[in-house]
Structures are given as structure tokens and as C-alpha cells.
Amino acid sequence: MGGVVESSNEPILSGRARRLRLAVNGIVQGVGFRPYVYRLATSLGLSGSIRNTASGVLIEVQAETPLLLERFVQELGSEAPPLAEIFSVVADEIPAQSGNGFVILSSDDGEDVETLIPPDIALCDDCRSELLDPLDRRYRYAFINCTNCGPRFSIVERLPYDRPLTSMKGFTMCEKCGREYGNPLDRRFHAQPNACPDCGPALQLLDAGGEPINAPDPLSLALQKLKDGDIVAVKGVGGFHLAVDATDQSAVMNLRERKGRERKPFAVMARSLGSAEKVAQVSDEERVALRSLQAPVVLMHKKASASLLAPDVAPANDRIGLMLPYSPLHVLMMEEGPEFLVMTSANSSEEPIALENDEAVSRLQGIADYFLVHNRPIHLRCDDSVTMVMSGALRQIRRGRGYAPLPVLLSSDGPSVLAAGGEMKNTVCVLQGSQALLSQHIGDLKNYVAYEHFQQVAEHMQHIFQVRPEAIISDMHPSYLSTQWAQNQSDIPVLHVQHHHAHLVSCLAENRFDGQAVGIILDGTGYGTDGTVWGGEVLIGDASGFFRFASLEPVRMPGGDRAALFPWKAAAGYLFHTYGHIPEIAAFEGCFVEGIADLLARQVNAPPASSCGRLFDAVSALCGLCREISYEGQAAIELMHAAGIAEGKPFAWEVVSAGSDRWHLSVAPMVQDIVTALGSAMSVSDISRRFHVTIVKMFSDIALRACRFSGLTSVALSGGVFQNPLVFEGLVSDLQLHGIEVLTHSQVPSNDGGLSLGQAVIGRHWVKTGCACRRSDA
Known part of the structure; x- marks a missing residue:
């Protein structure tokens, strides 16, 4: 735990009865920081006080010798609670006061917010031991917690983080819990969700219609229903899961x-x-992630013994997403129920997870057979985080519980702005000082419930952090609901940022990289400055602007956005682009090829796109793997898993001039090679392996060309395609072999979940300089 100690006064040198005031900013509320400081001050024989403020915590310490004060400051962060993180300490000497002892004072909510809310975190070992101890008064109590664990972000209504300002305000602590809560030497001191079976939340089991079931032990009955093959909706920390026995x-x-x-x-x-x-094949890095305080879902390679699970838990996929029980309720379920449970977000289609009991019963009618609920309100829904280890580091796929709203620390500060994110995998970001505060994953805003959630989160982020944005930043796409929302916010300037520029700057900001860099931005779709769909881009730039050095050659996509749902249509577009007609392909049997060919020939409802995502879709369809998707990215995922590894000779491609120092990557030679390979009965696995090698080599080569052109030696990788480990690890390795510094994402997703960070940093630059972004993409 690090921090910056600043002083506005002369150093303490000598004398008696000296007093310091320390303003501490960081993650210092709701994490046991005050009792830790109390114990430290008491052990050193210091007098003074500590209290929560909306800016962090304010400590006053007094000693007879300056050496004791200096020791206190030095040790302040050395043994702090595991969740505490100090970002800055400002120290001032103030007049000494009379009085003995060190006290913890009540909070002050009269200041602007600069502190941070800790995320919801997994059950600690101490609470787990008590939970499973038949002699403990909280034995099998599904809501056990202390200052080192439990819900935080999902129950906080506003700061300071005190019980009356959380969703626990309706539960009055019993005498025993009250003593724990008020004792600075107890690990439950000021643990805001503190409770026990006598005074806290309780479980209840409902039937499919939402009617209570009279059961002395709702949990045991719910577990029996799971063993019987039923679907049980379970209210967790940030919302509901749908659970079934994963072996059934x-x-x-x-x-x-x-x-x-x-x-x-x-x-x-x-x-x-x-x-x-x-x-699963669990690496050291994956083992650490599974057992971490964040307890995310980790995507790992299956073992052959994964046949212990039902085949359709993760079909056509060589990875399995696993997590360990992180709440006391989950621990009890896993200790007393099946060894493996499917725990999927309780929703249908692309809706957000269900939040409260009545909502869950209403939205999950016809899905859940039973509802295991409780009466502790969830103030803000928060999905599980999804992660994957690539190139030796844990990468975010979906950033939610356990991580949100931890800040991304920026290299500089400036005016506050709010970024509205994109349409898919939406997140909201506010900049406050040198901190970028990203919301939890919100989802696809085309879904109305998700759009309502987006509006709630945007308001909540401004309210809870007391951010008054000087500008609102959104994507350039005029049809995005986040863009339309931004335009409807009165009296606040709005900046529209190009999608792939935001991806580039998101990666630079996360790495605290202030200079220009080459950016390889690969994804499915983004609205380009020329009005076409982009998605296979090589940019040169920073927050002030960008130059579009190269891109995949635009290819017409029949049906436009519909081609993303029907990969065979994307394949038809690439075939027509390559041959001038659509040759017979075995994978197209039963498809209405003639009609699609007519659209392409007449260039009707077939807009051009330079999308790398559509190229993956097309190759997947050509190989007969996926002609129609049932979830986003399915075609590319199944193509990746058909490969297993990237190896073999790359297919052909060409670099052709697009004028004005710009280049197109023509994949027509690649398409010809793949069609020939299919005709020669080359296996789908070999085709996929060679295709992945081709993508790596093609973008490595064009990035090196961009580095030579610009004189830069740093390349940033961003966009959803970089969730593909064959592409990501191959490109990182290839570029590093050429002496290139490779900048990558780990704190925020490379997909559109990290888009709002880049938007916000570009928007801050705009507010600071008064200049619109420079861009050159002719």
C-alpha cells in the first residue's frame, strides 16, 4: 500500500507536545482503517482522533516527541487492512491540545467527496471459520461479514460510508452486535453490514409464483430442489443468479x-x-485470481475430466468459466449442496440481472422453479466480474463485482468529466482529479431495462462521488442510446468521440502513457468519421487526436448490422469482394445465396466495413462452424477453439495504398487461399490455426510499418478481438521480438467495457485545451 505524503509546513524537528493533522485520501472507509489507526496510535501512546470525512479520513495525532509522530506516519500504511489503499496523505502541523487518549469521532458529511468506495469483496477466512463452526453464534448465518469482507459498493447509497447511508439502515443491531460494532479492538468495529441471526437479514424460499414456502430451513430445502434438477433463482450480493446442478x-x-x-x-x-x-487446468496466476478478494469468474482451459460437468455447460468451447464461493450464502450452498453449480446471471436475453425479490419473480416467470431470497436490499446491481489470464497477467473481460468502482489512476489531473460509453458492454466513467472511476458492467443498451440501469448508474456515479462534470463525452454513433442521452443533458457541453480513438486512449490512459503511440484496434464495429463501419484499424495518436494510418480494406456487408447475426452473410460479402460473385461453398447449403448476391451486385443495403470481427465471422462460416449466432462473438470463439493453437504458414494478404500515407490491408488473397484449402480437404483446425497466424503476422507487419513512418516504438492493443488469446499473445510476442513496447489492458476490458475510460480522457483534454480532437482519416 503506497501513498504520497505532502506537507505545507516546516518539518518537525524538536520540542514537546507536537500535533499533526493528516488528511488521508484513498480506499480508507469501510475497510477497517479507523480501528487500525486507533490501535497504531494507542500502541505508540499518542493522543488525538480520527474520523471519516467525505474526503477520506482526517487524523490528528499528538506526542511529546517528534520521533513518535514520524514513526506513526511511517507505519501508517505498513500493516493496514488488506482492502485499504492510500493514494495521498497531506500532513500539517497544528497547535497542541490538552487531553489524553486517542478517540474515533463520528463522521462528517459536509465536504465534497474525494474518497473512494470499496468494492464488494469475498468472505474472509475468519468469517468463513465462524460460519462453519457449530459453536459460533453466527453458525450457518448467510449474512456474516466483518470489516475485512462483505458487501460494500452494492449497498452504499451515499458517502460517508456509515450504516444509516446504506441498505442496512432498516436493521437495528442487537446488543451483542452493537458491542462489536462499537469496539475499536473488534474486527467488526463499524462494519456497516454487521448483523446476526437475531437482528439481521434472513433467507426465505418462494415458489415459482412468488409465494412464500413455510420451511424451517429455506436453504436446505433450496439445495434439495437443486439436487432434484430444479432451477433456483438465488439472491446474491449484487443481484440474482439462476442456479442448477452443473453435473445434471x-x-x-x-x-x-x-x-x-x-x-x-x-x-x-x-x-x-x-x-x-x-x-480445469489451473495455472499459478489463475489460482491466485480464484482465491483473491475479488473472486472473479476465471476462464480456464478444460481438462479431459471436465466431463464431470454436463456437456452443455460450455459447448464448443475448450475453456470453462469457474469461480469459487464468495459470499457466506454461496459457501453454505457449496458445502451442503452439489460440488458444482451453474451460477448464471438471472435474466433473459441481454437484460441486466434481476435486482430485488418482486422484480426477480416478475422477470423470471417461466424460468425459475424456486426463489431463494432475503430481505437485505441491494442498492445497485453489480454482475460478477469475468477474467482471463493472457501473457502472464489477469485481464478483465467483464468488470463488475470485486473491482468496480476501484479507480484507474491517471498520470495527471484536471477538470471532471463524465463519459457515457458505447452501446454494447456499456460502462460509465467519471474523472475526478487523477482518478478515473469506472462503473460496473451495465450491458447492451438496446435492451430497455439495461438503458434504465445505465441512466441510474450515470446519476448514481455523479451523486455518490459528487462529481459536477464540465463536459459529457459519448460515442460518435448517432443512434447509440448513450449518445442520445448525452445530447439530452441540458447546459453541459457534449463531445462525440470516434469509437476506435477512444479504444486507443483507453489503453494509453490505463498504462499512464502520455506520449503518442501506434494503436492496433480490432473489434466488430465502430462508427467511423467517414460514416462507414470501422473495426480493423491501425491508428497513430493520443488524447489530442489520431491519424488513421491503415485499416482492413472495406468489404460490403449484406444486411449491414444483420451480418453480425448471420456470419454466412459476412462470408458471402468477402467472397463477392474477392471473386465478383459467390462461388459454391458446402457451408452455404440451404442459404439464400442468390438474394444476397443480388444485394451485393446492386450495392443495396450492403454498407462497406473494415471490421476485423466480421472477418473472423466470415472465416468461421466458410469453415462450416457457425452460420448463425446465438450470442455475441460465438462464430469467432468457435473458430478459435477449433484452432487450439496458432501455427503453420500464414495465408496471403496484400498491403495496398489508400493514398496520403494511408494503407489498406487486402484480405482477398487470404479468402482465395482459404477457399482453396477447403477444396483440398484441409482440416478446419489447420485452416483456423493458419488464419490466426495470418492475423498476427498481418497486423504485426503493418504496425511495424506505422512505427517506422511515425518514429514511435510503442504499440497499444485494444478492442474486443484481443480477448482472443491466440491473437493477443501472438501479437504481443511478435512485436516484442522486434523491440516494440507493447501496451495492453489489464485493469479495464479491451472490449467496449473500457471505452468510457478513453472517452473521458479525450474529453478532459478537450475541456483543458478548448480544442476539438485532431484526426486525419481521409
């Missing part, structure tokens, strides 16, 4: 049918690390 194929298929989730893999909760290792 019939139950898994029933869940898929009812939820309308045909092929997308389900997340699985495993009883223990040992259980996870039965079905």
Missing part, C-alpha cells in the same frame, strides 16, 4: 431452453480450489 445435463438444458441461451457458456461455481482443479 437435463437441468442444464432445461435452463438453456427457458432462458433462451442456446449456446453461450455458463459460469460455474466450484466448491473449492480442489474441485476447480478437477475440471
